[in-house]
Amino acid sequence: MVVKLYTMDLSPPVRAAMMACDIFSVAYERVEVNLLEQEQMKPEFLKKNPLHSLPVLEDDDLILHDSHAIMMYLADAYGMDESWYPKNNKKRALVNQKLFFDTAILFPRLRNVTYSIVNEGKKNITQKMLDSIDEAYGFMEAFLSRSTYIAGEDVTIADLSVVSDISSLAYILPIDAQKFPKTLDWLRGLESQPCCERYNNPGAAELGQLLKRFQESNSSAQIE
Template sequence: MLRNDKRDTQLYYTPASGPCRAVMMVAAALKLKLSLKPINLMAREQYHPGFLKVNPHHSVPALVDNEFTLSESRAICIYLVEKYGRTDALYPKNPKTRGTINQLIYFDMGTLFKRMYEYYIIPFMTGTAQDEKQLESLNEAVGYLENFLSDKKYLVSYRLTIADLILYATVSTIEAFGFDFTATYPNITNWLETMKDAPGYDQNTEGIEMLKSFFK
């Protein structure tokens, strides 16, 4: 069951956002109850003065944990597991294991998510045509992930870590845009099946369905 106490941990979010869904999945894995504060990006609520006091960068997700504020989804995920994790299972303290997790988190931020954003989201927002070279670049990044999952059930070890939750939010977004993993990427396909049992899977799926409705 979710932990209920006097702590006020607020998450400003939009369900369709992959980074927001990553934070929600980590919170679910921690059994941490969040006070959810929806932000309608289409209505430009991220520019409202009240929200800008929370995050001057006008982006979601943003976390307010009592009087502490934090933005950037991956930083939020790490903060939550370090503060509220009862064990280090999601973010092991072993230097090699943690180093590998960090490597994957930075790979997601700087490569996989970035290339997905460039190929799918920017053309939608700007009304421009998709660039086949960017699709090749995205396929290259997906190939890196496929190789990383060779002979593994999870990304880093025999058990779930925040690397899986963060990367799953991105990969499920790519899949929602119509990218077919099944024919060429068997390791990712198997991992996606495994992740159906992950904490927060249902919340992630709800956000994916909302995302699909935007791009119809």
């Protein structure tokens, strides 16, 4: 059975999953789900993911939602280079820790902005939201002051997950090179990688443009 991945480029978690598929050479059938048109609320999609979020991966009889779970699975099932998701317990724990950081800190701060502008029709991003993003950059700077990549000296799936959010947040609040030099260098380094150039950078730019358009129009569609 062909692996299927339900996607929309605007979504940072989708972009992370697509980069993982690229890294692990997983061929897949791409199924587009337009969040702005509420296609994620269709009954046939809700049967696959009651949370109505993207991405969703189908591999034979396995259906997975949540990009972090998908990336872990792809690494274990298809990955040939274990440095991306180490089998060593301590190294893997550090990768998991940063994946949870992405889940608990980075993505919610991004979604607070997208939800406010796109779902609620707000025109302005509050100072509180900007401060929370700035704080997140500070966390990143602290992590990257200890290691070359987010979870150690090797690039891992945690970097793929985190860069999808950081590259999107940077369109909302540009990263200050004076305050966060290591974070900016890390971002630029990852954005220059082929998987990021193909599957992340265009979608991040598209999301930034979408937020700008919605701020200007004060519209009220939905994005996740």
